[in-house]
Amino acid sequence: MQAPGRAAAATEVLDRVLAGEPAEKALTAWARGARYAGSKDRAAVRDLVYDALRQRRSAAALGGGEDGRALVLGVLRARGEPEDSWFDGSAHGPARVRPDEAPRAAVGAAAFDIPDWLEPPLRAALGEDFEATMQLMRERAPVILRVNLAKISRAGAAAALADEGIVTAPHPLAEAALQVTQGASRLRQARAFAEGLAELQDAASQAVIAALPLTDGMRVLDHCAGGGGKTLAMAARADLRLWAHDAQPRRMEDLKIRAARAGVRVTLTARPEEAAPFDLVLTDVPCSGSGSWRRDPEGKWRLTPARLDELTAIQSAILERAAAMVAPGGWLAYATCSFLREENEARVQAFLSRSPRWETVLTRRYGPLEGGDGFFLALLRHSG
Numbered sequence: 001m002q003a004p005g006r007a008a009a010a011t012e013v014l015d016r017v018l019a020g021e022p023a024e025k026a027l028t029a030w031a032r033g034a035r036y037a038g039s040k041d042r043a044a045v046r047d048l049v050y051d052a053l054r055q056r057r058s059a060a061a062l063g064g065g066e067d068g069r070a071l072v073l074g075v076l077r078a079r080g081e082p083e084d085s086w087f088d089g090s091a092h093g094p095a096r097v098r099p100d101e102a103p104r105a106a107v108g109a110a111a112f113d114i115p116d117w118l119e120p121p122l123r124a125a126l127g128e129d130f131e132a133t134m135q136l137m138r139e140r141a142p143v144i145l146r147v148n149l150a151k152i153s154r155a156g157a158a159a160a161l162a163d164e165g166i167v168t169a170p171h172p173l174a175e176a177a178l179q180v181t182q183g184a185s186r187l188r189q190a191r192a193f194a195e196g197l198a199e200l201q202d203a204a205s206q207a208v209i210a211a212l213p214l215t216d217g218m219r220v221l222d223h224c225a226g227g228g229g230k231t232l233a234m235a236a237r238a239d240l241r242l243w244a245h246d247a248q249p250r251r252m253e254d255l256k257i258r259a260a261r262a263g264v265r266v267t268l269t270a271r272p273e274e275a276a277p278f279d280l281v282l283t284d285v286p287c288s289g290s291g292s293w294r295r296d297p298e299g300k301w302r303l304t305p306a307r308l309d310e311l312t313a314i315q316s317a318i319l320e321r322a323a324a325m326v327a328p329g330g331w332l333a334y335a336t337c338s339f340l341r342e343e344n345e346a347r348v349q350a351f352l353s354r355s356p357r358w359e360t361v362l363t364r365r366y367g368p369l370e371g372g373d374g375f376f377l378a379l380l381r382h383s384g
Contacts, residue, residue: 001041004093007072007086009034009041010048011094014068023049023298043185047140051075053297055138057110064101069094077103113138114300122290125339129369133339136368141294143180143187144171144372146201146229148262150236154178160192173372174206176236196261201229202292204372208284208335211364211377214238218279221245221272223322228255228266230284235264245272277327285315287336287343291367291374312342319351323358328384332358336376339367344376357383 001009009030016026027049031042052059052071059074060066072094076086089096109119112134123130145168147157158168158178166186171177178198180187192198209230214220216239222231225244235242244266246252252268259266269275288308289299319334326332334351336343345363352358362379366372 001037001044002093003086004088004090006041006044006048007076007094008092009037009045010052010072011068013045013049014052014071017049017053017298018066018068023053048072048075050140050297053301054140054294055113056297056301057113058106058138061106061110062103064103070101073097073101074103115303117305118290118300118303121340121342125341125344126367129367133368133374137293139294141202141292141373142371143184144201144203144206145178145180145187145198146174146206146233146236147176147178147198148196148232148236149176151195151263152197157192157198160197161190164190164192166190166192171203171371173203173366173370174210176210176233177201177203177206179203179371194261196258196263199229199232199258199262201233202373202375204291204366204370204375205230205337206233207366207372208333208364208375208377209233209237211362211379212237212280212282212333213331213379214240214280217241219243219275219277219327221275221278221281221322221325223272223281223283223318223325224285225255226251226284228252228258230282231255231266232258232262232264234282235259235262235266242266243269243272243275243278245269273325276325278325278330279327280331280333281322281326282333282335283318283322284335284337285318287311287315287338288340289337290339291337291376294368294373308340308342312347315343315347316350319347320354323351323355323380323382326382328382330382332380332382334378334380337373338376339374344378348378348380352380359383 013026013030017023052075059071062077063070063074083097087094087097109116126133147154165183167182168178171179214237219241221243225231225246231244288303293300358380361381364377366375
């Protein structure tokens with residue numbers, strides 16, 4: 001495929017997304033119908049689509065419209081690409097750019113590629129870092145690996161990956177973190193992955209685990225385990241008795257395979273109360289995902305004030321349930337991949353106001369300015 005064909009394909013996919021279809025589903029459907037497209041073509045179309053979703057409002061302004069064509073045109077203008085090379089009017093490409101598709105300025109929240117209603121709470125949460133953080137959230141997230149330090153050192157993993165053409169650099173946010181600088185497309189086939197030496201995990205997510213007071217012999221529950229990335233990260237830091245739970249058990253389907261690959265034993269449970277009490281319970285709760293919108297840009301356009309209210313109610317309920325499973329003197333870790341105070345400090349304070357036997361030992365925010373996703377951690381301790 002030439003550039004015009006890629007632009008036409010991205011336009012088709014984006015129009016389906018704008019009509020309500022998830023981006024991954026739309027990309028898969030396009031790829032199945034485009035057998036002629038090679039791996040580089042598919043990657044280029046995917047990049048155009050996700051850049052357009054990350055920069056949806058500013059791309060619409062630059063492209064002079066609101067449909068898939070305008071978003072592609074806006075992204076290409078933001079990149080500084082020559083328009084005529086992509087919009088050439090050829091049989092397999094988009095029609096040439098019209099005079100009425102002139103770029104316009106994105107102002108207010110549109111300049112930061114966020115919904116209008118989210119600008120005030122994001123400014124309140126991020127303070128003076130708001131503009132710099134929002135700029136980074138318009139870009140692609142870095143590819144970060146977590147080295148399994150129970151099996152190999154960070155330097156050893158970097159050397160093993162380099163032997164397979166994957167170049168990495170140590171990431172300062174976590175001692176097990178490596179940032180991939182070249183060869184990311186080779187990761188899934190890498191021997192280091194197959195042998196459980198490294199896994200994909202954001203640096204801020206790793207830093208959250210590094211902040212937990214894990215020691216050998218502890219009984220630990222990962223209450224909102226999902227795919228189990230944090231479960232395995234905890235296992236690499238200490239010899240623990242580990243349980244994993246998720247409200248949607250299918251999310252944990254790969255955890256047993258990943259745990260076996262990493263040399264870790266984890267008990268999956270639908271009723272964690274039956275194994276309580278635990279010395280530490282980690283709750284990485286469902287949230288807006290605002291801190292990880294670089295990876296899931298559709299999330300910021302789906303979020304509504306009503307959905308945020310639903311999420312904060314869920315978060316409070318999870319805190320209450322998890323706290324009841326912590327042993328006297330034990331620990332409760334509350335984490336989100338959100339910037340918003342409504343999901344972070346406000347939830348912790350609401351819990352503490354109802355729970356006099358708990359105290360806050362640590363709160364910490366992480367963000368793109370440190371090279372990772374946006375994360376929040378509150379570490380609470382039961383007074384016994």
